[in-house]
Amino acid sequence: MIQTAYIRSQASILIASDETVGRTSRWVHSHLIQALDPIKGRQLRAFKDIPAGTRMLVDRPYAIIPVVDNPATNDDLLCSNRACNCALRSNVSRVSCPHGCVADVAWCSSTCRDADKAYHSFECNWLKRYANSIRKKWGEYVFGMSWLIVRMLASRHIERTIQHDTDTSSTHGWRHDWCGIELLCGSVDTWSHEQVRSWTLLVKKYLQNSAVLPHGLTAQQVLHLICQEEANSFGLYPRETGIYPCPQPHINRGEQFAAAVYPLAAMANHSCIPNMIHKPDEYGHMVFTASKDILAGQECCISYFDLTEYTDLTSRREHLRKSFRFTCQCDRCVSETPAHELNDWSVMPSMDI
Numbered sequence: 001m002i003q004t005a006y007i008r009s010q011a012s013i014l015i016a017s018d019e020t021v022g023r024t025s026r027w028v029h030s031h032l033i034q035a036l037d038p039i040k041g042r043q044l045r046a047f048k049d050i051p052a053g054t055r056m057l058v059d060r061p062y063a064i065i066p067v068v069d070n071p072a073t074n075d076d077l078l079c080s081n082r083a084c085n086c087a088l089r090s091n092v093s094r095v096s097c098p099h100g101c102v103a104d105v106a107w108c109s110s111t112c113r114d115a116d117k118a119y120h121s122f123e124c125n126w127l128k129r130y131a132n133s134i135r136k137k138w139g140e141y142v143f144g145m146s147w148l149i150v151r152m153l154a155s156r157h158i159e160r161t162i163q164h165d166t167d168t169s170s171t172h173g174w175r176h177d178w179c180g181i182e183l184l185c186g187s188v189d190t191w192s193h194e195q196v197r198s199w200t201l202l203v204k205k206y207l208q209n210s211a212v213l214p215h216g217l218t219a220q221q222v223l224h225l226i227c228q229e230e231a232n233s234f235g236l237y238p239r240e241t242g243i244y245p246c247p248q249p250h251i252n253r254g255e256q257f258a259a260a261v262y263p264l265a266a267m268a269n270h271s272c273i274p275n276m277i278h279k280p281d282e283y284g285h286m287v288f289t290a291s292k293d294i295l296a297g298q299e300c301c302i303s304y305f306d307l308t309e310y311t312d313l314t315s316r317r318e319h320l321r322k323s324f325r326f327t328c329q330c331d332r333c334v335s336e337t338p339a340h341e342l343n344d345w346s347v348m349p350s351m352d353i
């Protein structure tokens, strides 16, 4: 039997308001607790029964970037002000960067641009200097990942130099500041040697502490941050992820429009038969909702991928191994595993030697 050590229980609902727009930004249901599993690491658990349809967690991104094909014309950009992050529709006028860094950076108003000045100043020179060459030499995915790292470093910079903690950073043990980022799982041991080598080069060329990117961390610390980001970031899609059984006919979750790191939402583990669905709201906040009645003591899981896209056991396993480096042992995977494979070590979590 799996031993579970409870980190803490809590009796109240956490509400943290956004400092600039007065919006509720982080919220955890009082029946949801953090726990530790010897195989999966941190996890979310129900402390008391939770009925289907209950909103369980709302988390604000520590860092978020838009993901678009053509930033100059695409209507799915997000307002760059992290206290706003509203969708920038094509029929609404946008405010661009006065220094012309990249078309992906835009604000919904000059008020949002001004409110975002200190944060954007941290990334602006880096974007001007490196965005085009990373895109050209390493491709769009690596550019997005690098920019998300830069925005995490920008949030850390603001937290340390300007913010002085207006938003309680740890309420009832739910850390959502830089300490929450430091708690994220993932390290150089999680990923293949080849992958780590490539990220090491990326850090050396574009993400080192410098006048263009004054973060004060060592190259090793930035590499570690990439390993964490890759194990914990969310793609943002317009429709729910994790509806199961899948709706018939299959309706997928739509086109990815952003990527983000959420310190609290990142605690949710994966199941191919999840009991929570997740979906971003109109401000890029991640919302978890119970999709089934959840009993006290049960783990609360999301699906890390679109269940309409990877339907059979082999494709689910392959995707999880490649993208998240673990082998799922949820009830669905176990029930679909042929009997002769159940004791096969090759389907257990793998390590690169």
Ligand SMILES: C[S@@+](CC[C@H](N)C(=O)[O-])C[C@H]1O[C@@H](n2cnc3c(N)ncnc32)[C@H](O)[C@@H]1O
Residues within 6 Å of the ligand: 039, 040, 041, 042, 043, 183, 184, 185, 231, 232, 266, 267, 268, 269, 270, 271, 324, 325, 326, 327, 328, 329, 330
């Ligand atoms: C977003 S984090 C989830 C929280 C994580 N358990 C922690 O300790 O912070 C993703 C990582 O959790 C672990 N994980 C998530 N779901 C799992 C599962 N079903 N089986 C085994 N490990 C899992 C894997 O190590 C994965 O890379």
